Amino acid sequence: NAGVTQTPKFRILKIGQSMTLQCTQDMNHNYMYWYRQDPGMGLKLIYYSVGAGITDKGEVPNGYNVSRSTTEDFPLRLELAAPSQTSVYFCASSYGTGAIEQYFGPGTRLTVT
């Protein structure tokens, strides 16, 4: 049981490049989330999904896209990377709503130069 896995761990992008951050969970959780954490700050929600085929915007969705074709996978796509997207990205999942904690992946450190 690997929990939530994220790849890659680190990545450097040039301005204008695109990439996909991968997130997979093996706990059969319905809910999945993408956050970004800027230096010295808390987490801000980018996108979330309540099940396969369903996604919705969080607080800071601009510049990102997601898809959820399976329960296990929730990739985050960055199009036309900008320096403002330099951050640590966390994927998380939870079984449902209410009194349910989120399980976090180890994070992806992204630098855009």
Add this chain to the structure above:
Amino acid sequence: AQKITQTQPGMFVQEKEAVTLDCTYDTSDPSYGLFWYKQPSSGEMIFLIYQGSYDQQNATEGRYSLNFQKARKSANLVISASQLGDSAMYFCAMRENTGNQFYFGTGTSLTVIP
């Protein structure tokens, strides 16, 4: 308005002493959940404790307890008998049951002094 406010950017505590990390929240939803997470220097997010808005008693998990004052909208984390391994960032978070989003505070950096 901020959903979660943590007013202590940094805190120091002597080893074996207790420490309280402050968290206030803002919501009009009568049903919500409050969470505390620990983030050590290695970067992972570790769930510590949960308090539901309808829970009558304060939550406890080992050395962690949550001082929940609903009327004041505060959910302070109390760590008893601090250990060196408690040095980390601590984040308060809230989930409103009408939505699916979690809201995080800006965190408090705790340093335990030997």
